[in-house]
Amino acid sequence: MCDKSFFVLLQQKKTNTLTYMKLRFFFLHLLFLLGLSLSAQDFDAWFEDNTLRIDYIFAGDATRQEIYLEQLYKQPRWAGRKARLTESPLRGNGQLVVADKLTGQRLYTTTFSTLFQEWQLDQEAQHVQRAFQCSYNVPFPKRPVTVTVTLTDKHQHTVCQMCHTVDPADILIQPIGENGIPYYYIHKGAFRVESLALRDSTVASLNSKPSTLNKDRDYTATPYDPLAGVDITSNVDLAILAEGYTEQQMGKFYADARRAADALFEREPFASLKDRFNVVAVAAPSPEAGPSVPHKGVWRRGVTSCHYDTFYSQRYLMSQNMHRIYDALSGVPFEHIMVLVNSDTYGGGGIYNQVTFSTSDHPTFKQVFVHEFGHSYAGLADEYAYDDMDTEWYPADTEPWEPNVTTLHDFASKWQDLMPKGQPIPTPLDPRVPDFKTIQKDDTKAMALLNACTQKVGVFEGAGYQSKGCYRPAQECRMKINEVLDFCPVCTRAIRRITEFYTAK
């Protein structure tokens, strides 16, 4: 009798659990129908606290593009956002949507741009077909999902779309974890998860080495828990990956990574957002020191296969092998990637929600890194123009999705609200502001005038590489030149907004 009662109770409990799950399922669908975004609480209903890494090949030429699925991986922990899951504050040149396979309910969205799409505007794409690697991290689903990848053109029209199913029980999803490459947090954001605080107190004694970061020492020799005291859920996770540093140069790498983080947090808006960022340095060793510099005939074996002369532009330092970058970061919680290249040659690159490349030893290191991070983190466009640019990046019939440039097609959606009353459109250049090309750095009066103009909002013609038909918000800005200290108010707002999005609860 006792046994029987037990089974009845068990059965009732099961039924109650099933009823609860059904109700919860129904409620979530109701939320979906009402158009509400999935919250952090809903995250646990649909996703594990793990990462699904999806590798794609994007291939084609100027007129034809295709997307191929290459490989699926499962990684421990999820470092991305757990709230505002189905929102996409910036459109990007591509979108990735995860939906419930059974109902089609949208569960997670991310947007991005790619090197592949930049290349499609290059002359080479007129007569050659090429393939580029891309990798994306999404939260690991609890039930089968569909993943839809869409690539759009400069008119924001869909040019290519591919949809595939991911069943979390698929035996060919390869589990991967840490790859033996040491990583170390050089900056930890504010602690906002209580359960982690408890864990932290038990391992804090193992993790007491941050004061020695600038010294040339072997960090790998000291055992410590790299994740102790790190709230990867609530903060933006930036990984700085070593490129072109040999095993013996890892002390230099950590010091360089520290300088990069200091450069980022030195000025607004990042200074006041510092508590919302974690910065982890990933010490991947290269067999040879320095990167490949094709215009000097130098090719070296590295971590990311990056090189200067991307698309034959000397200073464009980039890699088209995103799979290798993700391999090097395997097991590290990250959302944004900076590849720090051990070099004193000027160069870099940044692609929205993909990667930033910057060099360690050029005198403009700080400025270039913060500028390139503006691209990859906040989707900011370049605010400079070329007089001889023959490619149209921003057609007049389309409002760019980048927050800091406009074609005036839909200016109300941009920074119209920040315009001073009576400011003419287009805004003429202020003749009192000195030319940045001829300015003497020690001329404090001239430098003050140059820096002051970054904060005066207008609509200045010449941006997005185009001297005509594309407009920027300030005469000068960090997204235009390296000589000024600050972002313009429009770029500043864009960085604050995207940080709010990533760190929302």
Ligand SMILES: [Zn+2]
């Ligand atoms: Zn700006």
